[in-house]
Amino acid sequence: MSIIVEGAVGRQPGPDNPTRRAAVARRTAVAAGAGLSLAAVGTALSSPVAPTGWITGALHSFGVLLIVAGFVVSARSAAPRIGWLMVCCGGLYHLGDLRASEQPWLFMVGFCLAYLWTAVLAHIALALPTGRVDDAVSRALVVASYLAAVGTQVGRFVAERPQPPWWWNLTPPPTSPWATIGSLTYAALTLAVLVVVARRWVTSTRLRRRPAGPIWAATMVLGAAGLTVAVAARVGAPPAVHVGTLATALTLDLLVIPLVALTRRIRSTRAQSHAARVLLGLDGRQLPHPARLGRTLAEAVGDPALRVTYPQGGGALCAHGDLTPPAREAGQAVTAIRRHGAVIARIIHDEALNEQLDVTRTAFGIAGLAIENAILYRAQQARIEELRHSRLRVSTAGFEERRRIQRDLHDGAQQQLYAVLMLLDTIRDAPAAGVPAELHRIRATAGRAHLLLRDAISGLQQLTQGIYPAALLGHGLAGAVGLLAEVAPVPLDVRVPSRRWPRHVEVTAYFFIAEGVANAYKHARAERVTVVAEERGPRLHVEVTDDGDGGATARPGSGLSGLRDRIAAVGGDLTIASPAGGGTRLAATLALEEPCG
Amino acid sequence: MRIGIVEDQPLLRTALAEVLSARGMAVVGVAGDPAEALRLGDRERPDVMLLDIRLPPTFVDEGLQIAEAMRRRHPTVGLLVLSSHAEVAFAQRLLSMEEDTRGVGYLLKERVGEVAELADAVRRVAGGEVIVDRCLIQRLMARPRLGDPLDRLSPHERRVLALVAEGRSNLGIAEQMGCQVGTVEKHLSAITGKLRLIPGDARARRGINVRVLATLAFLGGTGTG
Numbered sequence: 001m002s003i004i005v006e007g008a009v010g011r012q013p014g015p016d017n018p019t020r021r022a023a024v025a026r027r028t029a030v031a032a033g034a035g036l037s038l039a040a041v042g043t044a045l046s047s048p049v050a051p052t053g054w055i056t057g058a059l060h061s062f063g064v065l066l067i068v069a070g071f072v073v074s075a076r077s078a079a080p081r082i083g084w085l086m087v088c089c090g091g092l093y094h095l096g097d098l099r100a101s102e103q104p105w106l107f108m109v110g111f112c113l114a115y116l117w118t119a120v121l122a123h124i125a126l127a128l129p130t131g132r133v134d135d136a137v138s139r140a141l142v143v144a145s146y147l148a149a150v151g152t153q154v155g156r157f158v159a160e161r162p163q164p165p166w167w168w169n170l171t172p173p174p175t176s177p178w179a180t181i182g183s184l185t186y187a188a189l190t191l192a193v194l195v196v197v198a199r200r201w202v203t204s205t206r207l208r209r210r211p212a213g214p215i216w217a218a219t220m221v222l223g224a225a226g227l228t229v230a231v232a233a234r235v236g237a238p239p240a241v242h243v244g245t246l247a248t249a250l251t252l253d254l255l256v257i258p259l260v261a262l263t264r265r266i267r268s269t270r271a272q273s274h275a276a277r278v279l280l281g282l283d284g285r286q287l288p289h290p291a292r293l294g295r296t297l298a299e300a301v302g303d304p305a306l307r308v309t310y311p312q313g314g315g316a317l318c319a320h321g322d323l324t325p326p327a328r329e330a331g332q333a334v335t336a337i338r339r340h341g342a343v344i345a346r347i348i349h350d351e352a353l354n355e356q357l358d359v360t361r362t363a364f365g366i367a368g369l370a371i372e373n374a375i376l377y378r379a380q381q382a383r384i385e386e387l388r389h390s391r392l393r394v395s396t397a398g399f400e401e402r403r404r405i406q407r408d409l410h411d412g413a414q415q416q417l418y419a420v421l422m423l424l425d426t427i428r429d430a431p432a433a434g435v436p437a438e439l440h441r442i443r444a445t446a447g448r449a450h451l452l453l454r455d456a457i458s459g460l461q462q463l464t465q466g467i468y469p470a471a472l473l474g475h476g477l478a479g480a481v482g483l484l485a486e487v488a489p490v491p492l493d494v495r496v497p498s499r500r501w502p503r504h505v506e507v508t509a510y511f512f513i514a515e516g517v518a519n520a521y522k523h524a525r526a527e528r529v530t531v532v533a534e535e536r537g538p539r540l541h542v543e544v545t546d547d548g549d550g551g552a553t554a555r556p557g558s559g560l561s562g563l564r565d566r567i568a569a570v571g572g573d574l575t576i577a578s579p580a581g582g583g584t585r586l587a588a589t590l591a592l593e594e595p596c597g
Numbered sequence: 598m599r600i601g602i603v604e605d606q607p608l609l610r611t612a613l614a615e616v617l618s619a620r621g622m623a624v625v626g627v628a629g630d631p632a633e634a635l636r637l638g639d640r641e642r643p644d645v646m647l648l649d650i651r652l653p654p655t656f657v658d659e660g661l662q663i664a665e666a667m668r669r670r671h672p673t674v675g676l677l678v679l680s681s682h683a684e685v686a687f688a689q690r691l692l693s694m695e696e697d698t699r700g701v702g703y704l705l706k707e708r709v710g711e712v713a714e715l716a717d718a719v720r721r722v723a724g725g726e727v728i729v730d731r732c733l734i735q736r737l738m739a740r741p742r743l744g745d746p747l748d749r750l751s752p753h754e755r756r757v758l759a760l761v762a763e764g765r766s767n768l769g770i771a772e773q774m775g776c777q778v779g780t781v782e783k784h785l786s787a788i789t790g791k792l793r794l795i796p797g798d799a800r801a802r803r804g805i806n807v808r809v810l811a812t813l814a815f816l817g818g819t820g821t822g
Contacts, residue, residue: 407656410681415606421710422612426619454710461681470682474657479686482817486685486736491743528743 021080028074028084035067035091042097049100049167055247059168062250063117066090079354081131082124089120099166107164112153118186118226119149122193125219130331130351138196145189152182169243173236183230190223190230218253225249268358275300275363279370293367297347300363301356305332306349308367335360337368345371388571389595395569396504396595399468406468409460417457424450472510476500480510481531488529490521496533501540505590508570509533509542515563516544516586524548524584539572540590545583552578560586598723601643602627603634603663604679605652613647613709620716629653634663638671644723645675649706650687661690664701668694675700675722679709683733685817689810692727697804702728702764727764727806729813734762737816749791757784758792762812766805 043060050056067090074083095117098110122145126138133139156162156178166172174180197216226249229242278300290308298306333354337345345368353360428447435443464470471480478496485492500506513531520526526548533542554560554576564574572590600622604610607629614624625641628634630653638646646667650660664676672695680687680703688703702722708715708730718728738747738759747755753774760770767785771778788794794815 411606411651411656414681415604415609418706418709419606419609419612421707422609422616422712425710425712426616450710454707457707465682470651471684473655475684475686479684482686483682483684486740486817489741491741493743 024080024084025074028071028080028087031084031087031091032067032071035087035094036064038091038097039064039067039094042094042100045106046097046100046167049165049170051169051243054251055169055243058247058251059243062253063090063093066093079131082127085120085124085127085131089117089124092120093117096168099164100170102164104164107166108157111157111162111166112150115149115153115182115186116146118222119145121219121222122189125193125197125216125223128216134331141189141192141196145193148182148185148189152178152185156182168246169240171242180234183234187227187230190226194220194223218256221252221256222249268356271302271356271359272362275359276366279363279366293345293370297349297363297367300367301349301353301359303350303353305329306347309346309348310371311343311346335364337364337371339368339372339375344368344375391569392504392571392593392595395508395566399504399507402468402507403473406464406470409464409467410470414457414460414464417453417460421450421453421457424453468507469510472506477506477509477533480506481513481533484514484517485531488517488521490517490526491528492517493528493530496531497535499535501535501592502594504570504595505540505592508567508572508590509540509588512542512563512567512574512586512588513544515559516546516584519552519559520544520546520548520584524550524552526583535592538592540592542588542590544586547583549580550578550582550584551580552576552584598622598645598720599625599641599643600719601625601634601637601641601646603629603637603646603652603660604649605629606649609709616712617647617716617719620712622716622719631659631663635666635670638663638667638674642671642674645677645700645719647719648676648678650678650680658687661687664691665694668698673700675702675719675725677702677704677719677722677728679704679706681706683730683736685733685737685813688729688733689813689817692729692806692810692813698806699725699727701806702726703730703733704728705730705732707732726766726769727809729763729809731759731763734759734816737762737813740816746792750788754784754788754791757781758788758812761785761788761808762816764805764809 039060042063046060050059067087070083070086070088070090072083073086074080077083092113095110096114098106099114101107101110119142123133123142126142127133133142156174156176159176159178160174162172197219201216225245228245232241232245278296281296290310294306294308297308298304331351332348333351335347335349336343337347347364347367349360424446428443428450469480469483471483475482476498478494478498481492481494481496485494501509517529517531520529524546526546528547530545531543532545533540535541552560554564554574560574560576567574567588567590570590571593572588575587576584577587578584598621600617602610602613602617602624604613604627610627610629614627618624625643626637628637634646634648634652637643646663648660648663650658652659652663660678660680664678667674667676676691678687678691678701683705691701691703692698694701700722702718704715704718708718721728738755747758750758756774757770760773765773767778767781770781774781792815794811
């Protein structure tokens with residue numbers, strides 16, 4: 001399989017530029033290092049003030065786990081930026097731990113940036129699945145989230161002058177309207193993000209929901225939790241409610257992430273086998289029409305907008321030509337399928353497919369294989385066709401040569417021999433009375449020469465007839481077979497229409513019949529032979545049936561085997577039915593096509 | 598007797614002219630291809646034209662085509678066609694040029710080795726007779742048939758049938774067999790009874806060629822009785 005993918009899929013689905021990917025990877029690694037350090041410091045600082053129980057575990061481990069998950073996503077996914085954002089989010093989450101510090105400036109930083117991670121979370125939710133925030137509304141929302149997350153905290157810090165230590169469970173009641181402003185802004189932004197995500201969810205294809213869905217869901221959970229916290233703060237619920245809600249949401253998300261990984265794995269395997277099943281149904285004997293291959297691939301990978309084009313340059317390889325230079329719409333990517341370095345097809349598909357590399361590689365690999373297979377099949381067919389034509393031309397040239405030799409013998413040598421025969425006749429045949437004995441002897445000798453020459457001419461005539469029957473030219477197959485019937489030593493029942501066919505077909509059919517008839521009386525001791533020729537569509541069917549001994553086989557080197565070769569050479573085939581004691585039926589089928597080229 | 602010879606092979610053409618001249622015939626012209634042949638025919642209107650069947654350009658049936666053209670232009674010119682291959686179809690075509698074709702002959706080329714016979718054929722064609730080569734008839738008579746209807750004929754009747762096919766008249770048959778014309782007529786009615794092939798006497802009297810054609814059709818068909 002790997003060979004096919006390597007050989008067939010030139011540009012594998014993934015980020016456009018490998019160097020960019022490496023840059024993102026480096027950035028992610030640095031962010032992860034920093035994030036983990038921050039997590040260690042934060043955990044150490046906050047431990048003394050943290051409540052006991054599972055809640056602390058959840059609050060402490062969320063950031064670290066998010067960093068790890070982000071790192072994995074960045075390394076494995078086609079959208080490494082999402083991973084990078086996850087790592088940042090996990091690291092920034094631990095900034096909140098700095099609020100537990102007695103150091104005033106550390107506390108200040110921790111306080112002001114405690115909710116920065118929620119803005120990153122909104123950023124992630126809006127950047128799914130490609131890692132980019134494309135539309136203006138989303139971009140505005142992201143910027144507003146960052147501003148709100150930091151701005152409201154700074155405002156509150158300035159207004160309230162809070163004193164350390166703080167932590168998620170240690171939040172004294174607000175003394176300024178900034179807390180209310182923060183909560184309301186947060187709630188409004190969260191709602192807006194949720195609406196945008198929900199709208200995307202509704203309008204996006206199944207393909208896009210598939211990879212992004214779980215993370216969207218996780219974001220929704222956190223968003224809902226954030227809303228709850230904000231509302232709780234507004235109604236003056238005790239801090240335990242905030243912490244409990246937050247910890248529950250974080251725990252839920254922690255559970256969601258491995259679950260997501262597992263379901264994606266299972267789903268990917270199922271999708272791969274589905275894609276393989278669908279694509280293996282493609283007919284390997286013809287280059288699939290782009291639309292058809294497109295539909296099949298679309299079904300295989302679940303991207304209804306997927307299209308396939310074949311490049312113009314591969315004209316010889318390609319029946320359908322290039323439809324247009326592949327035009328892609330927003331959110332689409334182009335993947336080229338290569339064979340020996342040359343592009344044999346381009347697939348325009350949803351970028352989100354890059355999210356499921358296993359499925360896409362499998363599907364495109366098999367599609368590439370199907371296309372290559374079709375190209376090879378076409379090339380092979382073309383070669384066979386060329387061979388067939390050249391063999392037909394060679395046979396036809398052979399028949400022409402035979403005809404020329406026949407004409408030379410018949411119209412040259414034979415006519416001269418006739419002249420000699422005539423002259424001999426004038427010497428041998430004269431009144432014998434009163435001629436000298438010497439003259440008589442000369443006449444007798446001339447008479448013998450006359451006899452010998454007549455036999456020789458007769459032999460020559462049979463020879464020329466065997467090279468190319470003259471009647472075939474003048475009267476076609478019916479006439480020539482009629483002559484055959486006149487001289488055959490067995491009764492021939494001939495049913496051949498008086499029609500003309502291409503010369504090589506007539507000659508081949510004639511020699512086939514002559515050989516079949518000769519076999520019937522020479523070897524099979526037949527008492528009756530039937531010869532039938534019949535035109536059926538683009539072919540001439542010729543049958544020679546006898547009531548002889550049967551048991552004829554086309555052993556290598558036998559007459560029938562030679563006959564089979566000669567028939568095959570003009571694009572026909574021979575079938576032999578000859579049960580022992582049951583007569584013989586030879587059937588030849590000849591293509592009625594003129595040799596071309 | 599004035600003869601025109603149409604033969605593309607120069608050696609054979611010369612030999613034919615010599616031999617026939619030696620037999621007291623006047624060779625008024627020779628030709629090697631269809632155009633020359635027609636000019637010769639138009640110019641000389643010989644008593645008989647001796648035509649090789651295979652001539653340039655296609656070497657298939659040019660001789661017959663000349664015969665057909667000559668018969669349309671000059672119906673009185675006798676036409677003796679020489680063919681290397683005995684083909685019933687050619688003989689039938691030659692005899693079917695007119696409703697009652699006279700003065701035509703279809704001989705095998707090898708007959709040039711029997712000059713006396715050839716000269717005799719020329720004379721008979723000039724006299725308006727119809728001639729089909731005896732070898733062709735022998736071959737047709739001898740071909741194997743299933744339930745051969747010829748088996749029902751006596752040896753005499755078979756001989757009469759062959760002579761009919763060769764184009765002989767009743768008188769000619771009687772001469773050949775050394776018997777009375779009445780005997781020939783008796784044989785003929787017996788044959789007609791047994792084979793139901795020779796048309797009634799009225800038509801037979803009207804044209805020798807009619808009964809030759811009927812016989813050729815019977816012998817040449819692959820009919821199985």
